[in-house]
Amino acid sequence: MVNRHRYSLNGFLLALPTILWLLIFFFAPLWIVLQFSFYSRGPRNTIITDFTDENYVYVTNGLYWDVFERSFEIALYTTLICLFIGYPVAYFISTRRTNAVRQISLFLVVLPFWTNFIVRTYAWRLLLAKEGIINNTLLRLGIIDSPIEMLLTREAVILGLVYGYLPFMILPIYASLARFNFKLVEAGQDLGGNDFTTFRKVVFPLTLPGVLAGCILVFVPSIGSYVTPDMLGGVQGRMIGNLIARNFSGTGHWPRGAATSMILMGIVTALLLIYVIFLERPTAPNRNDTMKKRLGFLQQWLGIPYFNSVIDPIANTFSQVRLWFWLPDHIRLARDRVMRVIGGTILRLTVLSCYLFLWLPIIVLIVFSFNDSRSTSTWHGFSARWYNNIANNVVGGEAKFSTTEMLEAFEMSLRIGAIATIAATIIGTACALSLARGRY
Amino acid sequence: MKKRFIFFVLLAFLVVGVFPLSPLTPAANAQDGIEWQCPEDFSGQTLNIFNWSLYIGEETIPTFEKLCDVTVNYDVYDTADVMLTRLREGNPGYDVVFMSDYMTQAMIEEGYLEPLDFSLLPNFENISEQFTGLFFDPENEYSVPYLWGTTALTYNINRVDDEVTSWADMFEYDGPVAWLDEPPDIIAIGLLMTGNPPNPENEEQIEEARDYLIEHGDNVRAIESINLIQLMETGEVDMAIMYSGEAYQLIEACECDDFEYVIPVEGANIYIDSVSIPTGARNTRLAHAFIDYLMDPYVAAEISNTVIYASPNKKVEELGLIDPEIRENPAIYLEPEVIERLFFIQNNPDLEIAILDAWDEIILSVGY
Numbered sequence: 001m002v003n004r005h006r007y008s009l010n011g012f013l014l015a016l017p018t019i020l021w022l023l024i025f026f027f028a029p030l031w032i033v034l035q036f037s038f039y040s041r042g043p044r045n046t047i048i049t050d051f052t053d054e055n056y057v058y059v060t061n062g063l064y065w066d067v068f069e070r071s072f073e074i075a076l077y078t079t080l081i082c083l084f085i086g087y088p089v090a091y092f093i094s095t096r097r098t099n100a101v102r103q104i105s106l107f108l109v110v111l112p113f114w115t116n117f118i119v120r121t122y123a124w125r126l127l128l129a130k131e132g133i134i135n136n137t138l139l140r141l142g143i144i145d146s147p148i149e150m151l152l153t154r155e156a157v158i159l160g161l162v163y164g165y166l167p168f169m170i171l172p173i174y175a176s177l178a179r180f181n182f183k184l185v186e187a188g189q190d191l192g193g194n195d196f197t198t199f200r201k202v203v204f205p206l207t208l209p210g211v212l213a214g215c216i217l218v219f220v221p222s223i224g225s226y227v228t229p230d231m232l233g234g235v236q237g238r239m240i241g242n243l244i245a246r247n248f249s250g251t252g253h254w255p256r257g258a259a260t261s262m263i264l265m266g267i268v269t270a271l272l273l274i275y276v277i278f279l280e281r282p283t284a285p286n287r288n289d290t291m292k293k294r295l296g297f298l299q300q301w302l303g304i305p306y307f308n309s310v311i312d313p314i315a316n317t318f319s320q321v322r323l324w325f326w327l328p329d330h331i332r333l334a335r336d337r338v339m340r341v342i343g344g345t346i347l348r349l350t351v352l353s354c355y356l357f358l359w360l361p362i363i364v365l366i367v368f369s370f371n372d373s374r375s376t377s378t379w380h381g382f383s384a385r386w387y388n389n390i391a392n393n394v395v396g397g398e399a400k401f402s403t404t405e406m407l408e409a410f411e412m413s414l415r416i417g418a419i420a421t422i423a424a425t426i427i428g429t430a431c432a433l434s435l436a437r438g439r440y
Numbered sequence: 441m442k443k444r445f446i447f448f449v450l451l452a453f454l455v456v457g458v459f460p461l462s463p464l465t466p467a468a469n470a471q472d473g474i475e476w477q478c479p480e481d482f483s484g485q486t487l488n489i490f491n492w493s494l495y496i497g498e499e500t501i502p503t504f505e506k507l508c509d510v511t512v513n514y515d516v517y518d519t520a521d522v523m524l525t526r527l528r529e530g531n532p533g534y535d536v537v538f539m540s541d542y543m544t545q546a547m548i549e550e551g552y553l554e555p556l557d558f559s560l561l562p563n564f565e566n567i568s569e570q571f572t573g574l575f576f577d578p579e580n581e582y583s584v585p586y587l588w589g590t591t592a593l594t595y596n597i598n599r600v601d602d603e604v605t606s607w608a609d610m611f612e613y614d615g616p617v618a619w620l621d622e623p624p625d626i627i628a629i630g631l632l633m634t635g636n637p638p639n640p641e642n643e644e645q646i647e648e649a650r651d652y653l654i655e656h657g658d659n660v661r662a663i664e665s666i667n668l669i670q671l672m673e674t675g676e677v678d679m680a681i682m683y684s685g686e687a688y689q690l691i692e693a694c695e696c697d698d699f700e701y702v703i704p705v706e707g708a709n710i711y712i713d714s715v716s717i718p719t720g721a722r723n724t725r726l727a728h729a730f731i732d733y734l735m736d737p738y739v740a741a742e743i744s745n746t747v748i749y750a751s752p753n754k755k756v757e758e759l760g761l762i763d764p765e766i767r768e769n770p771a772i773y774l775e776p777e778v779i780e781r782l783f784f785i786q787n788n789p790d791l792e793i794a795i796l797d798a799w800d801e802i803i804l805s806v807g808y
Contacts, residue, residue, distance in 0.1 A: 043790075043793055044789060044792065045524070045528040063800075063801060063804040064804075066804070067804065125670075129675070130674055130675040130676050131673075131675040147675070149616070151674075152661050152662050152676060234807070235662055235663060235807030236807055238803075249521075249525060249526075250519060250521045251799070251800065252524070253796070253800075
């Protein structure tokens with residue numbers, strides 16, 4: 001008994017820094033934003049603190065709501081595209097035979113991420129522009145006659161978001177697949193399932209937690225994104241994050257910006273709650289029962305049929321249809337072999353294009369850093385003068401800032417990075433220990 | 441930012457190791473002849489500046505840092521709203537701010553600017569009388585004119601078949617255009633088109649302008665501020681409402697005859713941007729020194745030649761320091777018959793909210 005008391009006290013003390021941190025830096029600002037969302041704006045950026053719900057009425061109707069719907073659509077497409085590219089890539093990586101190849105393949109996915117997000121998004125501007133690299137190449141090859149409008153469209157935003165968040169999809173699915181026992185595939189095939197059935201009935205359901213985690217990790221930042229639509233979207237691709245930023249720093253309508261933020265947070269929180277309550281795999285021993293109970297609840301209250309109850313009847317119909325086309329064994333085997341080659345080729349092509357997609361902007365940046373001109377769309381010959389400027393500490397003229405300034409900024413970044421890492425490690429470790437060892 | 445710098449610095453070291461360094465050629469210094477000297481010892485002090493983006497000479501800040509042995513923190517904004525909001529939230533520590541006429545007018549009325557001490561600004565005599573005592577600061581107590589320009593139309597002559605002379609040409613154009621993200625400037629154009637004065641007198645006029653702009657905004661692909669040059673350069677849009685300086689920076693950088701800057705027949709906005717000291721500035725003496733430095737003819741000329749805006753500094757004129765190409769351009773140093781078509785935007789606190797609300801609706805309704 002004494003022991004238990006000590007444990008819970010220690011647990012509380014260990015969690016204290018995190019609790020304080022969240023109270024001060026998360027809940028307090030959130031409370032302020034919530035308050036502001038019920039105020040209204042006076043002249044000259046003043047705030048009138050009388051309670052009103054006009055901001056919520058304004059935001060949930062008309063133009064703002066259209067942007068909410070658009071953001072939701074963009075985030076949804078982003079998530080689906082990430083899933084369709086990310087799953088094959090994760091599958092490919094996890095099925096490599098040697099550990100070294102797996103590590104290198106994974107590293108190649110993560111490496112572009114170590115470059116700044118803004119720089120990478122900017123590279124897409126250079127690629128997608130009307131007189132940009134892609135259009136120029138296609139024109140020169142004679143594939144198109146007039147440039148395609150790609151930049152400043154909704155599609156450009158989706159492309160930028162897929163590019164930015166693809167690793168968030170690949171990594172959790174990879175983690176699921178890495179734990180997956182591939183002997184189960186053999187078992188499935190021994191029981192008569194072909195490749196597709198085995199995948200549908202065995203591999204996919206068992207990696208579903210990774211898929212769901214990936215979807216959440218892609219969808220949540222996508223719906224609230226700001227930089228990507230700002231740089232690639234133009235008028236068509238404007239998202240809710242841009243409106244929030246505009247209200248706070250631009251037009252100075254804090255109450256409206258606050259109400260918009262609260263609604264966005266509400267949507268994201270609701271989605272996360274659905275995930276945590278119904279879809280996340282419970283760790284309790286009577287897992288299946290719990291899952292069934294939760295899913296039954298979900299079905300009952302939200303009217304959403306569970307995945308399998310939709311897929312199974314369709315799949316069963318198909319397997320019955322297949323009986324009509326009875327084929328002799330040797331033809332069936334040959335067909336399966338051909339299908340497997342085709343499937344394997346598609347998988348490899350998907351993976352290859354995914355790597356190209358992830359590396360293209362980085363390659364563009366590196367190549368154009370050697371361009372003998374300020375132009376970022378046409379090649380004017382090789383030159384190392386931009387690096388020479390840095391090396392020679394040139395100030396003014398072509399160089400916008402001196403090397404000394406750059407090194408100072410670099411030093412500052414290192415210092416801030418180090419402090420942040422140390423603080424996060426101390427607070428985070430204490431909290432993790434408390435969660436794992438404390439008893440509540 | 442961290443990763444970006446690691447990346448660049450690593451690459452830099454790599455390249456330094458691989459390529460022989462070219463001998464350092466001294467850049468032609470436009471500020472040769474500068475006589476300005478730091479009036480007192482400011483060694484080691486710091487000056488915080490807030491300016492429009494892309495609105496200063498390339499050597500201006502480094503030279504000032506060298507002459508006075510100080511550190512300058514140089515911060516920029518893209519739209520007027522950002523600056524107004526920032527100061528109204530409480531000066532976060534700026535010592536010098538740059539802003540346009542109606543903004544200066546608003547900030548003076550609302551008490552966000554310090555009166556200047558003209559005994560610390562001996563170079564003020566270089567400023568032409570034409571630019572002092574104007575509507576936004578009638579007694580000339582709070583501001584010193586910096587540069588002036590217009591907001592008008594830039595178009596790509598290779599893509600637009602007919603010659604563009606009016607705003608109507610832009611509104612009727614069947615191809616991608618971009619607008620400047622500046623509510624009063626664009627609404628003023630809507631007001632002109634609906635036969636109203638460019639400075640609205642009531643909310644009905646603003647609504648008329650709003651409806652006109654929404655109705656004629658189908659060809660808008662982007663509403664931006666700093667990226668307009670790039671959008672025109674890469675052919676993303678064929679026409680853009682731009683500041684004159686940006687338009688000429690575009691024309692100069694491209695070294696081609698593709699672009700033309702036009703002041704439409706209906707009229708356009710002229711602005712005088714000036715330098716002030718916000719209330720709550722920590723280092724007003726150094727701020728005064730900096731403002732005085734800006735009025736040195738050689739400093740002013742370098743700025744004017746870099747950003748391609750006209751300078752209100754008469755000494756610059758007398759010494760003939762402006763590039764002849766700029767000085768003789770009738771769309772930069774305007775002819776009297778052009779000036780007649782131009783108008784200033786005036787601060788109107790009663791209609792500020794109506795304009796911002798109309799703008800919120802416009803930007804969400806235009807485009808295709």
